Amino acid sequence: MSSLTPAQQRQQLRKTLRQARRALSQAQQRHAAKRLQKRLAVHPWLRRARHVALYLANDGEIDPQPLSQWLQRRGKQVYLPVLKRWPRTAMQFQRIDHTHWQTNRFGIAEPRYQHQAARRIECLDVLLMPLVGFDPQGNRMGMGGGFYDRLLGKLQRRAHWQGPKRVGLAHECQKVAQLPTAAWDVPLHGIASDQAWYSGKNSR
Numbered sequence: 001m002s003s004l005t006p007a008q009q010r011q012q013l014r015k016t017l018r019q020a021r022r023a024l025s026q027a028q029q030r031h032a033a034k035r036l037q038k039r040l041a042v043h044p045w046l047r048r049a050r051h052v053a054l055y056l057a058n059d060g061e062i063d064p065q066p067l068s069q070w071l072q073r074r075g076k077q078v079y080l081p082v083l084k085r086w087p088r089t090a091m092q093f094q095r096i097d098h099t100h101w102q103t104n105r106f107g108i109a110e111p112r113y114q115h116q117a118a119r120r121i122e123c124l125d126v127l128l129m130p131l132v133g134f135d136p137q138g139n140r141m142g143m144g145g146g147f148y149d150r151l152l153g154k155l156q157r158r159a160h161w162q163g164p165k166r167v168g169l170a171h172e173c174q175k176v177a178q179l180p181t182a183a184w185d186v187p188l189h190g191i192a193s194d195q196a197w198y199s200g201k202n203s204r
């Protein structure tokens, strides 16, 4: 209905797109994950990268696992997000080798925090991000926690941007023509789906 506020529109869209990705079969998920790996394995950003963050698939997200294995075979360091206990809105990244696992408050597995395995976001080469929805202009909508936006927002306010390439990973069914954007959204440099590569327009 046209009487929805922008926040309600985002919420509505989030619900529809989450249902769409959850409706994919296991076979479709496996196929998509493999296609994604093939696409990114030839991308110069990933071929050059030494430190890459990704995520453990949840709620129908496209699965970066085949890509993670490819990266590790190439001797690259792979990192996962770990939610901070305090402040509860913060997140950091941790290398995954020799890891003890725990479950975070959203039921997603994550490495137990170890100071020596953590890496600052500005020292990552590529940040592969989960998303609920994207548009071909490079806008991203996540689960609504604001974890990635908050982390990247801090970097963006610095005079000299130094940070990872921001790449969203998605199923093609998560694409919309134009996302309603919020002031704090940080645009992506690119989006890789199982079917295509999208170059973000307003990335820097």
Ligand SMILES: Nc1nc2c(c(=O)[nH]1)N(C=O)[C@@H](CNc1ccc(C(=O)N[C@@H](CCC(=O)O)C(=O)O)cc1)CN2
Residues within 6 Å of the ligand: 055, 056, 057, 058, 061, 081, 091, 105, 106, 108, 130, 131, 142, 143, 144, 145, 146, 147, 148
């Ligand atoms: N695989 C994966 N890992 C990730 C993220 C992600 O989006 N995907 N995150 C990206 O930020 C962070 C976790 N953020 C999340 C935010 C909300 C929910 C979620 O399921 N929300 C429920 C409500 C749960 C509750 O409040 O108890 C929901 O909306 O139904 C999950 C993860 C870090 N790790």
Ligand SMILES: Nc1ncnc2c1ncn2[C@@H]1O[C@H](COP(=O)(O)OP(=O)(O)OP(=O)(O)O)[C@@H](O)[C@H]1O
Residues within 6 Å of the ligand: 140, 141, 142, 143, 144, 145, 146, 147, 148, 149, 150, 151, 153, 154, 182, 184, 185
């Ligand atoms: N840079 C920021 N500074 C302060 N608050 C922020 C910032 N970015 C996001 N937020 C807060 O986080 C909340 C969720 O934002 P949003 O809906 O854009 O999250 P998301 O991108 O879907 O989630 P995520 O990044 O965790 O995947 C917003 O209501 C906003 O208040």
